[in-house]
Amino acid sequence: MNPGPIYVYKCPNCSNLITKMSLLSGNTFGAKQFSDGKQVARMLPEFPNLTKCKKCNTIFWLNKLKEIGSYRWGEENSKWAKADSAEFLTIEEYFIAITKGVAENKGEELFIRQHLWWVYNDRIRNGQKIFNDKNDEMRWKKNLIELLNLLNRQNIFRRILNLPNKSAVNDKIMKAEIYRNLGDFENCIRIIQSIDNQGMNWLKVQFVKECERKNRWVIEF
Ligand SMILES: [Zn+2]
Structure with missing residues (x-):
């Protein structure tokens, strides 16, 4: 698994910072396939497109926003240190x-x-x-x-x-x-x-x- 850049977004309602990981490459080795079409692959994790701002509870599509910045996985990110990471909805x-x-x-x-x-x-x-x-x-x-x-x-x-x-x-x-x-x-x-x-x-x-x-x-x- 080869992680790609971590993208930073702004909540469209309160401007809270939210980060989303990406992948450059991965594989489906050891992946589990289920009858509802869901695949769970440790080496090919998925990241949410629809998420919720932890500050103001607004639910929004990340793919409809333009990222305001990015940094490399493992890199010091003092500029974005307080950003929340995007999570899947409950x-x-x-x-x-x-x-x-x-x-x-x-x-x-x-x-x-x-x-x-x-x-x-x-x-x-x-x-x-x-x-x-x-x-x-x-x-x-x-x-x-x-x-x-x-x-x-x-x-x-x-x-x-x-x-x-x-x-x-x-x-x-x-x-x-x-x-x-x-x-x-x-x-x-x-x-x-x-x-x-x-x-x-x-x-x-x-x-x-x-x-x-x-x-x-x-x-x-
Ligand atoms: Zn917000």
């Missing part, structure tokens, strides 16, 4: 981001709802219970239904605009997994079987197997 913060309209278009809403799905699944990945209570489960379910709607909408636009089908397979896997998480094994199998790609046969077998076991939850491949 479940609560993703919900706040949705309520506050942080997403300016459907693509950004899809990003937020997908990451919200992943942080819930992180609880399982970390050996915890997925839901705190009934209310927590209800808002989780609502998010998955909205996520399905966004994926369907994306698919319609792709067909209308005749866009290349490259990500269509990924969308199908995602939809199948969401149905499985919701306990709708019939729709999961229907969608996964509609993928016409030899290279995906191993994955189709795995999904069907989990459905037959009536397992709803995220698995590691």
Whole structure:
């Protein structure tokens, strides 16, 4: 793993300084791949694009800001010493981001709802219970239904605009997994079987197997 520059940004609301690491290169050696599409790779860490200012609680996209400076990893950074490092949002913060309209278009809403799905699944990945209570489960379910709607909408636009089908397979896997998480094994199998790609046969077998076991939850491949 070869770290790249650390970029410095200013909170758009209160000018608090925030840093974000970058990578020049990494690799997926020893990476874990999960059924919800999340990859956890120690040698290829990810850094947040959507973050929260620790001073004023504003949630914003780092990739929409222009960095105000940068320094090299391991370098003395007296100028930016007090800067906070950008962190991923928590479940609560993703919900706040949705309520506050942080997403300016459907693509950004899809990003937020997908990451919200992943942080819930992180609880399982970390050996915890997925839901705190009934209310927590209800808002989780609502998010998955909205996520399905966004994926369907994306698919319609792709067909209308005749866009290349490259990500269509990924969308199908995602939809199948969401149905499985919701306990709708019939729709999961229907969608996964509609993928016409030899290279995906191993994955189709795995999904069907989990459905037959009536397992709803995220698995590691
Ligand atoms: Zn701020």
